[in-house]
Amino acid sequence: MWVYEKKLQYPVRVSKCDPHMAKLLAEQYGGADGELAAALRYLNQRYTIPEKIIGLLNDIGTEEFAHLEMIATMIYKLTKDASVEQLEAAGLGPNYAQRDSALFYTNSSGVPFTAAYIASKGDPIADLYEDIAAEEKARATYQWLIDLTDDVDLQDSLKFLREREIVHSLRFREAVEILKDDRETKKIF
Amino acid sequence: MWVYEKKLQYPVRVSKCDPHMAKLLAEQYGGADGELAAALRYLNQRYTIPEKIIGLLNDIGTEEFAHLEMIATMIYKLTKDASVEQLEAAGLGPNYAQRDSALFYTNSSGVPFTAAYIASKGDPIADLYEDIAAEEKARATYQWLIDLTDDVDLQDSLKFLREREIVHSLRFREAVEILKDDRETKKIF
Amino acid sequence: MWVYEKKLQYPVRVSKCDPHMAKLLAEQYGGADGELAAALRYLNQRYTIPEKIIGLLNDIGTEEFAHLEMIATMIYKLTKDASVEQLEAAGLGPNYAQRDSALFYTNSSGVPFTAAYIASKGDPIADLYEDIAAEEKARATYQWLIDLTDDVDLQDSLKFLREREIVHSLRFREAVEILKDDRETKKIF
């Protein structure tokens, strides 16, 4: 189970109201390679992965929920002072018609999140390559999001998230090597 | 952010290997009225609900993740000792072909989870009735799941979850009343 | 069965060609809380709801089809005189590429309608709270749509629809009370 701590993993600051950037950030909220997909993927794999990898999945899965909360906070801060006209101009008219300025788990095109984005195979090597791919895809998206804004405060938070994905990718690669070593050891004895 | 505590909110015990019951329990894992839908719904609404309701959404949303973990544990325990033949007989052949005995966020028919199951309106009254409806629907599903098994250990955990949904429904109804009182107070002065 | 009467439940007039507003109105045509979702939800629940509520579901479900037709008429009138350039400027370029100025059951972001938006539980209390939530969500959307236009003729029709949702919500709340009273009466005798 999880205990909520009333703080963000890393501070989220934005320099200006920017609903268009909020629209694009939805990609990491409810998109294919976003934080929700990541958290759900890793926590679900815990039940069939070899025991020595469970802790890693648990730690990273839990951290991804903290990232999801950071993204939510960014979207909220970027839109909370926007007028209806600003939302419209930012391409968020459909979101306003549907839910005022509330958040939702869609990608940046407005397509609702689906578990079809993620995989669970019960094969440790397949699961871990799925995870490495996920981190590499998220890393790429964070780079593009950083490129899309000139808000240095927002960039700072996004850079933190991009760095975390790189670290996660490395840790999943190490996990592949650990499992491969185990297999070879077993074959010898 | 969340901190993981290595324990379940309430113990999960099962008396026997029962993969067919595991298949049906997927309804509360990745189904329309399941725990994933519940957790995501409440945590997402936090950003636009009136401030005095945020804590309630945060508490219940966090608890639903603990419930999701309980359901995952049930599914895992009910299937971990099943042979391929037992999985096939239980209607889990498609799951085996796709992912061995790994879990996944589908409903009991095998349909992947979609955020289309949940709503977020940015209108406090609409959001809270959405939440009451969600709890009533989950309560009903838990009752049917209890009826579908004769495993008293499993029933014990399911009854705990059903009771929690009833408590949540009451708390969301109270929240509606609090908001209505506020509105009236504001109208008077 | 139903008999078609060649009139709208309430007149639909628009003051000007406004394809962008048509795009936003799609939310109530094929969106999560729209009239199609409403009609299908109530008519489907008729088969397992207690007998004394069937008529209510039948009446409201049938009325929602009349509302769906009003929304279709609005969308048609707002776009029928638009040039391709106007459709493009209104964000309806994708719709034009796909189907000229024909209507379709998507939400305002262009996502096709899915039955995953609606629920059917066979539990009368859960079904009725689902219905109350649906009406409250539709009520909220109509308010935002009214805010999004300055066309007083269009607003007039939208206000009619918003009022009907409020009436429906009240009637579903009364139905909950009727069922609760029945349960208590049964317990006493």
Next chain:
Amino acid sequence: MWVYEKKLQYPVRVSKCDPHMAKLLAEQYGGADGELAAALRYLNQRYTIPEKIIGLLNDIGTEEFAHLEMIATMIYKLTKDASVEQLEAAGLGPNYAQRDSALFYTNSSGVPFTAAYIASKGDPIADLYEDIAAEEKARATYQWLIDLTDDVDLQDSLKFLREREIVHSLRFREAVEILKDDRETKKIF
């Protein structure tokens, strides 16, 4: 708008409780070529089809809703006396876990209805061939459903529906010819 008449278009009788047949009939309730898809397709096309075809679409679309109600009645009658064990044996365990014996808009595999099954092009010839194809596909499904049951009462209702699809297909073919004649006439003068 539509007025509800409390009768079915054609009587629905079933000779026995048969939940497995109910499961298969869902194909015509919420499936790709089912009655819901048909009704929604035709009524939506009314707004952009040439005026002389509107009445046909209106008539057939309205009739398809009557067919949808007949299918719902079949499913209800085939399952209303089934025990949980019978539902389970019929492959309806997932439906029971999710919604007791309530109906829902899925196909016979349990996949929720999506508007992606239907098309709307705003091109009269394309729309009418879409409609002919729809009727031919529904005709084929009714034949297979008739083959799947030995309940002569149920077969009687299904045969009625199959015949209606054949009639509709013919009427849509006539409509294609009418439009083609018009085009040629216009070319001459």
Next chain:
Amino acid sequence: MWVYEKKLQYPVRVSKCDPHMAKLLAEQYGGADGELAAALRYLNQRYTIPEKIIGLLNDIGTEEFAHLEMIATMIYKLTKDASVEQLEAAGLGPNYAQRDSALFYTNSSGVPFTAAYIASKGDPIADLYEDIAAEEKARATYQWLIDLTDDVDLQDSLKFLREREIVHSLRFREAVEILKDDRETKKIF
């Protein structure tokens, strides 16, 4: 099996960088009536269609893959020199955030391709009318796409594709007649 030949079926030239047109062309890449849908539909039907029609489905299905490659080439050429600002202005900001200027199988609104767009009935007449409808719908879309651009080079390729759809439609109509003749011949003897 297929052998790749390193050439396009018909040359694809574009006169200018035009990412907005690329966005609209996605309709024929991953949309409901696009080339992917067409290719998959015909090749899948080969297994249950009467033998004398298999070759036709094989030829047209294979050709549709060549068309898919032409559309991909158009999209690539129209976007490859676009700056991020141009992508944003063209409504491709969400695509950039998600995948830089990579292609993907969505329609022009960004909705991912689904097999729900296509049908397979195992009834030859139903399958062939499905195919005629598909070609008529694609033909209409190509016309609208031609109308949406003033790039004569691009129009040239699109006109080629539109013509091919008309030819395919005729060939599927002939196939219907062949099957009908066969049926009548069989009835006589």
Next chain:
Amino acid sequence: MWVYEKKLQYPVRVSKCDPHMAKLLAEQYGGADGELAAALRYLNQRYTIPEKIIGLLNDIGTEEFAHLEMIATMIYKLTKDASVEQLEAAGLGPNYAQRDSALFYTNSSGVPFTAAYIASKGDPIADLYEDIAAEEKARATYQWLIDLTDDVDLQDSLKFLREREIVHSLRFREAVEILKDDRETKKIF
């Protein structure tokens, strides 16, 4: 463009009518890690991958279509002599009601194929890890399918496909190394 050669990449033989195995094989026809997903993923990535990798994607993508055809042939051969009773017993009753014994792009649970299963990022490293993960997931599924049948002829074809996935995975890993070497070389000079 592609040229069709009227032969399979590798022979497909089956020893017996086995519609249940056909149902499970659908996982590799229209499932998340199936051959359709693979072919579409690689061919789509060709447009933004570095030039020296294009040929690899083209070759493997084209080969995956040959695999898709092998899977289709297996499904066809395993079901073509099955009676309606056998289809029903194998869990293919819903498929029969919908399309006789025709094939369709669903997974083994009957869920239609969606492009949400695949990714395209325009980032070469992310794309290649996506591809390695895809091959590892397909490799795992083939192993489970081999375990699910005792038909040695069918196993022979499945083993061929499994081996090809292993080869593809290796080739994608080599491609990652080639790109990494390039990057380092560029950094040095």
